[in-house]
Every structure is written in structure tokens, then in C-alpha cells.
Amino acid sequence: MATPTGRAGTDLEPGAIAAWRAHSQRLWGERFATPMEAFAHLGAVQSQEYQPSKLTPAMRTVPDAEGLAYAGPAAVDALIDQGAVVRTHVLRPTWHTVPVGDLRMMLAASADRVQQLVGNNGRGFGLDAATLERGAETLAAATSGGRHLLREEAAEVLAGAGVPDPSGQRLGHLLGYAELESVICSGAPKDGKQTYANFDERVPAGPIAKDEAIRALALRFFTSRGPATLKDFTRWATLKVADAKLALDGLGLGEIRVGDRTLYYGIERPETGDSVPVVDFVQGFDEMLCSYTDSKDWVLHHSVPRTRFPDRPRFNSAILLDGQVIGNWKATPKRDVLVIETWRARGFTAAEIAALRRGADRLRAWFDKPEMELVLDQPE
16 A cells, blocks of 8 residues: 555654544544444453453443443443453463454464463473473363363362462463463453353354464454554564564555654544543553554653653553543542542643543543542642
């Protein structure tokens, strides 16, 4: 595809790139009818902290109850309960929640590469190949017949099979290995806790070749997250650059150059709207943050020097101003009020403060609290 120039070419500013991405991800613009549609669009939602992670699909979905600005948390919980989405280790050595019908494709694309990354850590805990394989075989048998195991139950089963010391990080490696080997995935929660289920009983059948899987994943990534670089994609999915390049051929993606970078996209740049500030309170691992490790300099707000952002933010969740990170937040639910503490990298204009309050009020409604207390911490 020819490279556009002018409005969508090398003059594209960081703020415009962020706004385009927010529309591609459907954080802005037309929202999905259900959280399941949001999951299907994004493909994978990073979710090492499950409760906050529900915000990612919820914020991209129309309200499902009076008083909400977007879908409530119960709608996301229902998808986990039904097995429509599963929470497992895939794409990178961390938790993701993915549509159950896409899990085989994602594992085919990069599970072998992720196993290579975590292999050294496993050996550091004394887990050799034979021990990992014995653990996986044990978990496959223990979860067959529809049995879903809590983490502590999985540990008991492994110990009973003679796997040495299945606890702590060793247990985490044993479970993660089995997930990446398509042996187990998340099951139906018990008392709010995640369980592990038999992969083949939970996930629809249908093997897929690795090259086909990478092509499907590339199309999903650039359609839902573009404009993004090739390395944004390879780092998001733990792929070789050569494999990713090959996958792009014939996908029909748009291509632009911004400075010395080439970016790809599947959704055209939206029309420029009004200049009213937009503030979004997103979870700390929202896809607006985690999808762009190569072009992360466009994730942070362009009006603030990079040195103003601490290496370890005070709060984990992020405040986006016009699609870029400007600060962080923490919510503490109390009996009738949601206390929202904030930190900002710079002072806000009156219009930005108004947008901040609107964003905080949307969060209050999602937490189902009648009142909120917004703490505006001043930048140093």
C-alpha cells in the first residue's frame, strides 16, 4: 500500500497518534454492544490483576445499567463464569484474558517463544524438563472430566504425584508451563478465586499452523491498536521480527511514516473533533499502555518532559489526558463513597480539571458508589 503523506503522514503529532489509537481501540467513539465484542476486538487484555482488568473491556462497551457510563463489572464476570473468555498465560509471561475461541491461535503463534523466555527462570528454581512434563501430565489427568482446581488443590495434586515442592514460584512455573503447553487454562471461579480447567475440555478444537496464527494475530493487533510499529507487535506477542514481517504481506493494512518510524493500521484516522479535553481513568495494564513498548514515548503525554514521570509511580492505574498518560490514580471504596487519589505530572487548566472530574465520576458509577471524594494531589 502506498504511504500517505500530509495530514496522515510525517506531520502527525504525538497527540494525534494517541487519539487515533484511542479510536482504534474503541476507548473513544462508537462503543461495543457487549464486553464480549470488546474482547473479540482487542484479542487479549492484560490482566495480572483481575479485578482492575475488567475496566478495559467495560470502558469500551455501552452502559448496561442506569447511571453507568460504560458496562458494569458483572457483565465481564459473567463471561469468565461462562467460559466465553479465559484468563491464562499467553503472548507474554503474564496473565491475559482472551476469547476462548482465540486461545489456540495465540498459543500457536508464540507459546514456544514464551516458553524460551521463562525456561531460564524455571531452571533457576530446579525445574528441569522432566519435572515440568510430569507436572503437566498430572494436571491434565487431575482436571479431566470437568474438574476445576483451585491453586491450592493443584498444588496438592502435584505433591501427591511426587512433584517436589509445588509451592510459591515453583508452583507458578509448573502451572504456567502447563498453560503454555495447552494442558490447562482458567476454569469457573470458586468463591471468587480462579480455578484451572482441562484445556481440551474448555477450548474449542481446531489446530492452526503457526504462520497462519501469526497472520491472524497481526491483523487483530493492527486493526485494534494501530497505528503501531512492527516492534510494538513483536514485543506484544513475543515474536521474531522476521516472522512478523512475513505475516504483514497481503493483510491490506495502511502504512504511514512518522519521523524515522513506519506505523501500520487497520482503521482509518478519525476526523478531528472539538478541542474539549478528555480524561480517562484506565487500569494500570490497559491496552492503551501495554501495546506500545517500542513507541512508548508517544504513550506519555507530549506536554511533559519524560523526566517528570517516576520510574515507579505512586499509584498503579493511569490517568489519560487526550489519550496519553498524564498521571496515576488509586480508588478506595468505602461504605457510601469512592475515594479517588490522583497524582499528575503537571498542573491542569480549568477545562482539564473539569474533564478529570467527569472521568472520576464515571469511575464512581462503575464502583456503584453514590458519592466520590476526588483528591487532587498537586505536582511537585
